[in-house]
Amino acid sequence: MRARRIVSAAAMAAALCVAGCKKQAAPPAAKQTYTTIDWNTAGTIEGTVHYAGTPPKPIEIDMSQDPACNLGPANYTEGYVVSHGGMANVYVYVRDGLGNRIYPAPTQPVDVDQKGCRYTPHVVGAMVGQPVRFTNSDPTMHNVYIQPTVAGNQSENIPQSPGSSQSPSQDEVTFHKPELMIPVRCNLHPWMEAFVNVAPNPFFAVSDATGHFAIKGLPPGTYTVVADQENLGQQTATVTVGAKQTATQDFTYKGTASQQ
Numbered sequence: 001m002r003a004r005r006i007v008s009a010a011a012m013a014a015a016l017c018v019a020g021c022k023k024q025a026a027p028p029a030a031k032q033t034y035t036t037i038d039w040n041t042a043g044t045i046e047g048t049v050h051y052a053g054t055p056p057k058p059i060e061i062d063m064s065q066d067p068a069c070n071l072g073p074a075n076y077t078e079g080y081v082v083s084h085g086g087m088a089n090v091y092v093y094v095r096d097g098l099g100n101r102i103y104p105a106p107t108q109p110v111d112v113d114q115k116g117c118r119y120t121p122h123v124v125g126a127m128v129g130q131p132v133r134f135t136n137s138d139p140t141m142h143n144v145y146i147q148p149t150v151a152g153n154q155s156e157n158i159p160q161s162p163g164s165s166q167s168p169s170q171d172e173v174t175f176h177k178p179e180l181m182i183p184v185r186c187n188l189h190p191w192m193e194a195f196v197n198v199a200p201n202p203f204f205a206v207s208d209a210t211g212h213f214a215i216k217g218l219p220p221g222t223y224t225v226v227a228d229q230e231n232l233g234q235q236t237a238t239v240t241v242g243a244k245q246t247a248t249q250d251f252t253y254k255g256t257a258s259q260q
Contacts, residue, residue, distance in 0.1 A: 043219075052254045072115070089122050095236075101201075124194070182195060
């Protein structure tokens with residue numbers, strides 16, 4: 001009789017636990033609400049990244065180890081790309097000022113090609129969750145070696161077979177956390193290097209060959225804008241943008257990081 005009471009008590013306790021667990025089940029996660037850019041009121045931040053003084057001279061890279069790499073023009077280092085005082089390949093982004101606004105990641109990939117045994121472009125930006133597509137258009141083997149340092153962004157080492165303009169080899173990588181200047185290299189051609197920047201919002205740009213950049217679609221407000229250059233580091237500015245207005249903000253780098 002006592003054994004039966006123990007079994008019955010255990011069964012009742014299990015039933016109560018199940019009932020309690022059902023009552024305490026977590027509610028479903030709230031659906032993410034995204035902000036839509038209002039182009040009727042959106043503003044723009046644009047400017048030029050300058051380099052004051054004489055930049056280090058680009059060095060020609062010896063690519064003779066792979067004859068397939070010598071099919072195009074000469075290849076030079078891209079750590080300092082300066083033309084008439086304007087500096088290319090500087091990543092400029094909005095760091096603060098958007099409040100709790102959340103923007104959806106584009107589904108269209110950001111493209112990085114391998115052509116002439118170099119990455120083109122040298123610096124790119126993408127949103128968290130937006131694919132970055134690596135293409136091998138060279139008639140030689142490459143590998144895409146990506147080395148993020150932020151937890152949540154996975155290292156990748158992707159071999160890519162020789163490609164062509166008709167049938168290039170392509171692979172996509174998606175990053176899940178914001179991170180600056182993620183290095184991308186090819187172990188087979190050690191001079192090859194590019195940088196991927198991952199932002200939590202769509203408000204970023206990379207300066208062009210003249211140093212010019214433009215960040216469009218911003219809601220009116222005051223923002224912290226950061227310029228990041230692979231060798232010279234960051235510069236920060238506070239910029240206020242009005243409705244349908246264009247605010248100008250330039251950045252100027254001087255010398256090497258050790259000279260600043």
